[in-house]
Amino acid sequence: MANLKNLDLNAWFADFSSQFQDLNMKEPGQWPPAPKYLSFVVLALATVGLGWVAVLSDEQAVLDAEHDKEPRLKEDYGNKLTQAVNLPELRKQKSQVEEYVLQLEKQLPGKAEMDALLSDINQAGLGRGLQFELFRPGQVAMRDYYAEQPISIKVTGRYHDIGAFTADVSNLSRIVTLHDLNIAYPNQSSNQSTPPRTDANATLTMEAIARTYRYLDSSEVEEQKKAAAAAEKKK
Incomplete structure (x- = not known):
């Protein structure tokens, strides 16, 4: 405590400042202690600052x-934890979906079975006593994994027989759908709005588009993939 009381700050500051006078910049090793220590501190801070800018800033x-x-x-x-917890249930659902898809595929005829299916549709109409005035398969439309076969049909018969025929078509073992149905008197224009009689002996004409579907075999699927890839390259 006595040394601190006897400390002359003015004299200390004058001595400190005098050490920075007449410094030879070419010979820093001969500098007094104060300039040496201060230069070291400044150099260390500059090094840290440059290191931060050059290295640590990128890491930050x-x-x-x-x-x-x-x-x-x-x-x-x-999300993954939730899926892991529900994994048994998800596997069960996946199995059910695969089984359902397999059942649907079984309802689609193969390429070799299409003629038999067309014959079944024709026989369904004849079995109900209907007269086919038109039965014309259209152009097959190829999809990614199945083909769609439209068939233009025109039948004449009694009202209830036509209704039974449409039910028979829907109950075929293979998938067949009817579209654009138009039922009228044989001589009635399709754009006339008069509804047909619904008594059992009424003779009517039904025009419709029957669509049936078949699955593609492996070679056809491969051709579809190649065609899709070629179309993608042209874009």
Whole structure:
């Protein structure tokens, strides 16, 4: 405490300042202690600052980017955890869907079975006593995994027989759908609005588009994929 009381700040500051006078910049090793220590501190701070700018700033950017990913990763983790907990149920549902798809595929005829299916549609009409005035298969439309076969039909018969025929078509073992149905008197224009009689002996004409579907074999699926890839390249 006595040394602190006897300390002359003015004299200390004058001595400190005098050490920075007449410094030879070419010979820093001969500088007094104060300039040496101060130069060391300044150089160390400059080195740290340059290191931060050159190296640590990039690492900080990477750290910030990883920190920003944290909420999304937590959300992904939560979703995957939920899926893991429900995995047995999801596998069961997947099995059910695959079984359902297999059942639907069985309702689609193959390429070799199309003629038999067309014959079944024709026989369904004849079996109900209907007269076919038109039975014309149209152009096959190729889809990704199946082909669609439209058939233009025109039949004449009694009202209830036509109704029974449409029911028979819907109950075929293969999928057949009827579209654009138009029922009228044989001599009635399709654009007339008079409704047909519905008594059992009424003779009517029904025009419709029957659509049936078949699955593609492996070679046809491969051709469809190649055609899709070629079309994609042209874009």
